[in-house]
Amino acid sequence: MTAPTLSLAPVEQEVTSTDEVVAPDVPWVTIVWNDPVNLMTYVTWVFETYFGYARAKAEKLMMDVHVKGRAVVSNGARETMERDAEALQGYGLWATFEKDS
């Protein structure tokens, strides 16, 4: 994200493979990845607006994305995570979904 000072490692980390056998009810997660274009305030606004998260939670998630390079922003059934990822991509965030590991 666009930020005043901090510099981060590139975002193209390996994602843990989801090949392993897991119970069918294991929830999936939606992940937002850091990118150099999206603004910290805007990302916070998206988390508030789309998820209805309180300011503090939205800011915490935003900072996780910014500092750690990614954050799990929601979890649940696969269909729900697909919907979240689609919506967040609509906002221009770099959102993916995967099975929780």
Next chain:
Amino acid sequence: MARAFLREQDRYVGLLESTERIVLQGLMQQTRLLLSPEIEPTGDAFDDLVATMGLSLSAADQEPSAAKDGAAEADSSSFAERDPALDRLLPTAHRGDDQIAAEFRRLTEEGLRQRKSGNLDVALECVEQAVGNRVVLDETQAPAFLMALTDVRLLLGERMGMRTEEDAEALHDAMDDIDDDDPLGYAMAWYDFLTWLQETLTQALMGTDLRDVVAAYDDDLEDDSDDEGPRDGSV
């Protein structure tokens, strides 16, 4: 000189000079074109399917049917293969499983293109309907405008090779001794301008009273007004 978006009762009002509005409209139109090529159905199911993926098999398909202006030319050569900017605007939604990612894209891409295009249409209309320099957004137009600005900046960033934080830093560092007539410097100045514009609108939407911050920022801009950059033409 542009002024930040500020809340006025139930509206968000920003002041944009004519040059700023024209450039903003041009960039929004280019982004809209990339996202929604508006290719007419060809009657060939396979071609149409491929077309919705941002690809086109025949030259005729590359003419957008409802192109609004000459911005059409900017990307007409890039349909031969998927434009990398599309991967930024409509990124892979699953890292590690191409099949899941492809299925997701098949189900969502057209809808996303339509939503993003719709946001850009709203934003374009708002800029077009500016009275004097006043660009006025209501409660539903403001979020659309924000999302439109995001997609414009994503496209601009991709075109400038800004894919990581390091890229962004390197680009900003390079601005210190870039040639006055280097187009990259021009693009970067507009990118920074849009970043500032989006930041002020976001903060206005979030209820932050920005007036002090804006005053300080505008003072800074005025101090820098001798610098080269697209803003100079409109001050």
